[in-house]
Amino acid sequence: MKITTKVNLFITVSLLVSLLIVNTIVFFLFMKTTVNMEAHLVFKNASEMLKKCHISKSLTLEKNLLNSYMPSHSFIRIVGPNSTTINQVTNDKVLVQKISPTFSTEKNFELRPFQEHQNLVVHVPIHQNHKVIGTLEISERLSRLESRKDIILSIMGTVTIVSVLLSFLAGRWLSAIIMKPIVSMISTMEDIEQSGTLKKIGIQTETKDEVHKMAATFNRMISKLKENSDKQRQFISDASHELKTPMTAVSSFITILRRHGTQDETIAKEAIEAIYLEINRMKNLTKTLLSLAELEDSEPVDIKSVDLVSLSKALVTQFMQVYDRPIILHKNSTPFSSREMN
Template sequence: MKITTKINLLTTVWMLCILMLINFVVFFLFMKTTVNMEENVLFQKAEDILKDIDTNQSSSYVELKLKDYLTDHSFIRIIQPKNKVIHEVTNDQKLLKKIKEKYTKTKQAQTRLISAENGEEEVLIVRVPINNGKKGSLEIGERLSGLETRKEILRRILGFCTILATLLSLLGGRWLANMIMRPISNMIKTMEEIEKSGVPKKINIQNETRDELHTMASTFNRMIDRLQENLKKQSQFVSDASHELKTPLTVIKSYANLLRRHGIQNNEMADEAIQAIHSEATRISKMTETFLDLANLEKENVLEMNEVDLVSICESILKQLKSVYKREITLRFEENPITIYADLLKIKQVIIILLDNAIKYSNDKIEVILEKNQQYAIIHIKDYGIGIPEEEIENIFERFYRVDKARSRDTGGSGLGLHIAKSIINLHKGEIKIKSKEGSGTNVELLLPISNGNDEKNAQKRNPRQLVSFHQ
């Protein structure tokens, strides 16, 4: 069964239930109010009779007085104890015979159904004691003929209104179901088109209703935006990776062909070819590892957060790099330790990437400065090398981007290091800033948030795999 049909039926059934309840309440209140009004009229008549007549007078006099108070299809009795009738008048003998006399010492009112020519009919009877019951009680009864007519009219009106409301509910339910299902139908249609064509497509939102359906359609469109962005990134990644791999593969192929044509008789040429092939193969291996790093970051891997001492990390990294590169790298810090909550391996990778760039593009000393404020732990990595042109700074975090492509080839760079570093810092909710002047050097500033650690200590470790460490 379609959702529109379900909505239509459910709204109609619910409307019918509400109408039935309302009809019952209206009918009950109408009957109660009408009967109460009739009771009040008869009680008032009984009081008037008791004021007007003297039960000590002759029977003919009393009955003559009582006849003045008769209405259509009614009777009046005066009853003594033991249900003895002493005075009785009526203009409806059938009614009189059906209602049995009853003596009472309290004020009473009741309704009874009796059989009549046109079916059952309701009779209203009131009883009022005379002189607190010492002189008997007055009993008045009359057919509620008008009430039956009004009841029938009310039933017809309620029935007609119920049928009309049902029809309107069916029409309204159909309109409501179509209105609710319109964006869902558009979404289904769009999904079917995406399934057939394989091309992501947004839902056309015509009305800004700001309801849940609008939110659902907007969420779907945002999902499509993200999917298109990821597809674009994937396509760009494949294109860039293919381009980057093309050069070393071409070199390897060229030297392999050279060896195939000339063999290894020429030792000098063979050594040159082997060295070139080994160098380019190593470059491809490093580039593949960098691609894996980038792929992991593109999937937004969650950090494995722990307490990290930046002073200790920097001391360890600088000790290794000094021994390998024989370069002057100084470390300064305001306090020890400087502690943050971060992913240890990823933070080390960022620092190594930045120090590696400083080593490659400078020949003078390199300074690492650690400081701290109320919000951030700050790492400055400063070199006095070739620097970066001002117009190039905003592009250096893009994948495969190189300021000096020829020099980057010589130093073995892939153009991914700063992109990876920025991605890691973004995952830590931090910032990376670069200030540079061509010919004067570069200052890289890392800002890493300082948290209280209570939440970070208990952070869920959602991915046990670590990023591949940066290779020199």
């Protein structure tokens, strides 16, 4: 799975989960607040009913009075201490049969589901001589609650769908912005792999974020690789040049030995000695080159002074023996005859 897909999926799922949690909390608070408001209205009507009516010990009330306070799909009844109905009016006979009377000494309310609806049941104790002699029980179907619940659910569903869609589009846009330098880096790496040529990533804007730092680090790495590659080529060139000189000298003295053989002991001895010196020189040179290859740039190089006059005399002697011709060395504007060197 691509990183862009992962980022997009993560953002969308995170938003969806967050919306579900928020919607659940909002829906719960809405239902609780609405039910509390409905219960408050019913409690208010019950209190007015009890204030206007004189309730005897028989707990009887006029049905006309009860009907004046009764909403649609509800019932009002007086419940005695043994949870028996003493007086009752209703406009929903099914509802009154399903909800049994309950005697309560405390003011409370509850929700009871019935026929796919929520029904609010309120209990208000009836006091007489500081004693609870009965309970005024009022129940009504919360039809407005159902309609409001459908509205808020539809609103939440629409908002969730639109938010997830916008999140998906925003996630694609954001992932494209984040992955643009990474895609450029991948393309550059593929070009380097195919062509073998080191290239840098083009950074158009400095965003100072992690992706920009990664691209800048990649470019610094490419610069370091180019520098090391140039040093490697220079090292190979220098090593070849340094090894060429002693190899030429060894080859020259071998030519002398092949030409004169070992008959002339003086020439043979000089040639063997020179070959031995050049072999040791090559050995030391190879060791030095290997050491240089392992050293970092910060390591100091051991530089020694060389007597160019003595070195030149030795080379003149070697060349004169190899090519069998006179060679003159000039130093300090004074001619020096090769014949005098011997």
